[in-house]
Amino acid sequence: MRFDRRKDLLGLRDVEREEIEAVLETAVPMKDIITRDMKKVPTLKGKSIITVFYENSTRTRTSFDLAGRYLSADTPNLTVSTSSVQKGESLKDTIKTIEMMGPDVLVMRHSLSGAPHYVARNTSMRVINAGDGINEHPTQALLDMYSILERKGRLEGLKVVIVGDILHSRVARSNIFGLSKFGCELRVVGPSTLIPSDIEKLGVKAYANLEAGIRGADVINVLRIQKERQHGALFPSIDEYRELYMVKPEHLALAADDAIVLHPGPMNRGIEISTELAESSRCVVNEQVTNGVAVRMAILYLMLGGGRDEIAC
């Protein structure tokens, strides 16, 4: 499968290594465009990309919006909180209504895992998953991989540790699916109640102890504690979480010499990451934001830049 022949991008689980490489390579010239004075190329003139977010977002939505605009596509947004969804319209009817207006790509975020997959099966629009429940967030993982590659020069063989609520994290899942295709040594760290019991089937080593998990790591990806998904009282308190799992500069000392810290944002400073670490030059959270636009430009270009009759499915 070639990335540019896909109809949809729903997750990294079934995306091949070569496709990921195509995205990461294409993102390099795209990043050049973002950093120059004239931030627009005519490539996707006449295409339209609609973003429909059933959950809140600052960076992902704005990132897709700007990525589309830098390529000259039109990028309308549907704000669900002020839409007919509030009048009781079903997901299927909302999507059909959007489809009839003719956009080429639907970028969708939904709190239900699998919602974009359902939509993709029922529309001729191309669908990009911008996060579905606890399942996948493929564009976040691709920008994380780009950020790692840019700083480290390679992905192959790196030791990557993901810290936090793995159970509810679509970012963790997509990162695991993506990075495992590059032979990375993957670890997760968190309270055992927040680590899926069968995670080791994905080739991941689980640690309950932060120091043990971080030792020797090249990359530390710190996840946000998602208060909106903590309904089951799976850890005793925020204070206890901070005490045991907040990543601080002294933890970086246990990692590899040139280890970097990623965070998908928004950061809860003083809960999962200390302010001192968040401000350090080893923390690439701001670069991740810029890289997110570049990676999404690459994805939109690969999906929309060629001829349409080449799409396989």
Add this chain to the structure above:
Amino acid sequence: MKFREKALIMDEASIRRALIRIAHEINEANKGVEGVALVGIRRRGGPLANQLASQIESIEGIKPPVGVLDITLYRDDLTTLGPAPIVHRTEVDFDVTGKVIVLVDDVIFTGRTARAALDALMDLGRPRRIQLAVLIDRGHRELPIKPDFVGKNVPTSRQEIVSVLVKEIDGEDKVVIEEVVR
């Protein structure tokens, strides 16, 4: 598709002589090369621009800056092609504003690449003047674009393929006409 070499148009020596002549013409047309920069169009315009810059240096003692332009994102035929073509970096690390920019390409055919290059270049700044240098002009223009400097005019049929080979990419310098083997 397989190709067969039909005729050798230029060998290494004749390419070098043509580039020396173009270097003199660029120098003469601009009354020296102060404020002149060369920008090669990927892929084979890049090595040719470097060779031209070296020839200019041996004539004038000044080596003009050289950049490379990737025009993929500016092509007008993307939706008629197959999958999205690979995008490479544009590497122009000098300010083009106020300069005389000589665009360099291996072959001019329909003129559509040159059109895309003009747009791509003008998104980088506002050159004082843009000139176009090509090694081969094979005719069949579809746009009102005419090169300022030409190595060799080669009348061709539309079915023929003109291939410029350069050492940096292909291991040798030569120009051949090829045809498709059925």
